Amino acid sequence: MATHAFRGIQRLNRVLDASIRTLNSTLRCASTSSQTRIVSGSNGERIFLSANDISYPETLLHEFVWNDIANYPDHIALECGIIGKKYTYAQAKDATNYIGRSLRNIGLKEGDMIALVAPNFPDTVLGLLGSLSGGLIVTTMNPYYTADEMSKQLLIANPKAIITSASIASITLAATRACLPPETPFIVIDDKTGSIPEGSIPFDDLITRGKSLSPVSTKATCDNIAILPFSSGTTGLPKGVMLTHRNLVSNIMMSQSCFGESFHPTTSTYQEKIPLIIPFFHIYGLSGVALSRLAFGAKMVSIPKFIPETFLDVMQKCKATSLFCVPPIILFLSASPLVKMQHLEHIHSITSGAAPLSKTDVDKLFNKFHIDSSTIRFRQGYGLTETSSVAFCEDGKKFSSIGKVVDGSKARLVNIETQQDIVTPGETGELWIKGPHIMKGYLNNEAATKATLTEDKWLKTGDIAYFDEDNDFFITDRMKELIKVKGFQVPPAELEALLRTHPDVDEAAVVGIPHAKCGEVPKAFIVASKGKKPTEDDIKNFLKGKVSDYKELKGGVTFINEIPKNASGKILRMKLKNEYQS
Incomplete structure (x- = not known):
């Protein structure tokens, strides 16, 4: 289920949902600290509340992102690092309006799905x-x-149009033709890597055509679905996660508060400059970095793929002020001889996210360049x-901790067996977790939603955790069976x-096994067919060729006589890990 997108983001202070604001008479205060409030529910729930309440506007996500641009219309919003x-x-806001008009003009209807x-x-x-506009x-x-992987998602989401880029257009087109109607609009971003397929719509044409089209009005409210990223549950294959405008706007404000x-802040003379290296399709890169920082006036310099020299060149040229990354990037910065203090x-x-990072990993980076913690502030998110x-x-x-619940939300820790x-502390x-940032559910999957x-x-x-005397939380294990490779999730069921x-x-x-650079990598246990x-x-x-590189069996293959399972037929992955240490 959860894409453990460990994240970091932004500022401000307000409040969220009425249930947290009012915390009515069904809750009685159990204890209070300067950082965490704990209340007891009428049925004995022990609820950890955030240090601060927050508020957020009842608005659509795209409107929220552009809300303050009158204060910095001529600042750069987006720049390609390549x-x-x-x-x-100002240009970005206008462009999105033109794109929305053109998409509707080519036949898409309000509420239709588009694959990006x-x-x-x-x-x-x-x-x-x-x-969205x-x-x-x-x-x-x-x-x-x-x-093949694209086709699986397209079949579930059933988009009415595709937006892709020239570098991957042939693969995307093959997936589109395999499972969508032939008349599906196919829109291609010119990334200067080659020509676009015949019959495609150049992305820039959406902006050009839209200038002469009438504005689009929608009936959408903040409780309508805005995006449908895919994530896996505690078991099984990826599912479409229905996130509303309210979910996303509230979470940006929640993380901004923390x-x-x-x-x-963005002023006439200052602007944060942030390399956008975290993939935009990932919720961390999409909401945790790009949209949240655009909403507060940062300059986002996009990098399509992590190539060490390119990444460092962008950092230096744009004079990056803030960095959002995953643990492998932190390890790269601390270990690579290419990295100099000038970067x-x-x-x-x-800010690091998507997977745990230890104190020693951070210390290596700070010690390498003799950085004082007062000079560069390091944060983690979960x-x-x-x-x-x-x-x-x-x-x-506490680098081994995920810290405290984000402002404007609440958490509980529940015994798996007793449900109490x-x-x-320590148990x-x-x-x-509960709050206005929690998804609406899984698309067309009521069973998974109810579970x-x-x-x-x-x-x-699906995460196993404990809290300490300071009410800081620590993740110890995952009930879920996802393998986290460089922050990306690999469902074992898909490979099996x-x-x-x-x-x-x-x-x-x-199963996933530990890996120094990737966090985890997939390892397979195989029972060979008789006589083979x-x-x-x-x-x-x-x-190879059937799955993405990060899903390949870099943890190796072990041949065994029998896959251990429980009475219901569920694979006992922990037993495999324990019995076959590699």
Whole structure:
């Protein structure tokens, strides 16, 4: 389920949902501290409340992003770190309006789904906001998926149009033709890598045509679905996560309240400059970085793919002031001889997310360049696709912790067996979260929604955690079976289903094993078919080309006689990990 998008974001202070604001008579105060409030519910719930309440505007996401641009219309909003294409805030807002008009003009109707599958470019961000301005819903897709992987998401989301880029247009087109009607509009961003397929609509034409079209009005409210990213549940294959305008706007304000002091306000003479290296299709890159920082006037410099020299060149040229990253990037900065102090000289804030990061990892970076913690503030965040991005924030003091619940929300820790709330520090249970940032549910999957959301809208994260004496939370394990490779989620069931199609494979189980650079990598356990003797290379090569690079079996392959399962047939992955340490 949850894309553990560990995130960091922004500033301000306000409040959220009426249930937190009023906390009516069903709750009685149990204790109070300067950072966490704890209340008891009428049924014995022990509820951790955020340090601060927040408020957020009842508005649509795209309107929220552009709300304050009158204060900085000529500042750069989006710039491509590769080819230098850029938009000011005024130009970006106008462009999104034109895009929305053109999309409706080519036949899309309010509430239709549009698939956005492109690397990080300024036009990728404009494509999303422009689609929203036209009253459409956007499903974001991994641009490095294979055609087969893309097809699976397209079949579930059933988009009425596609926006992609020239570099991956052929793969995206193959997926589109395989499962969508032939008349589906196919829109291509010119990323200067080659020509676009015949019959495609150039993305720039949406902006040009839209200038002469009438403005679009929509009936959408803040409770309408805005985006449909995909995430896996505690088990099984990816599902469409329905996130509303309210979910996303509230979460931006929630994280702004927690992280905002790490950023300086935009003025006539100052602007935060942030390399957008976190993939935009990922909720962290989309809401946790791009939209949240655009809403407060930052300059976003997009990088379509992590290439060390390119990343460092962009950091230096744009004089990056803040950095959002994942643990492998922190490890790269601390270990690579390519990284010099000149790349970090303007940085005052680093936020890490998507996977845990230890204190020693941060210390290596700070010690390498003799950085004082008062010079560069380091923060971590924890979140899920289902929480619209940020759910917990850590203030740079306990790097092994996820910190405290994000402002304007609440959390519980529930014993898995008894379903009773845990009251003792150090005792583990499943982390539950509630607030206006919690998803509406999974698209066309009522069973998965009911298994994840309680009737009173508590989100069961599938993460095992405990809290300490300071009410800081720590994740110890995942009930979910997702493998986290460089922050990206790999559902074991997806790889197992593919492996079972190998003619020499009878059964397969996949687990994640620790990896120094990637966090985790997939490892397969194979029961060979009777009379067959496949090799490790046979199995590894079978997956190549069928899945993205990060899903390949870099953890190796072990052949065993039987896959351990429980009475109901569920694979005992922890037993596999424990018995076959590699």
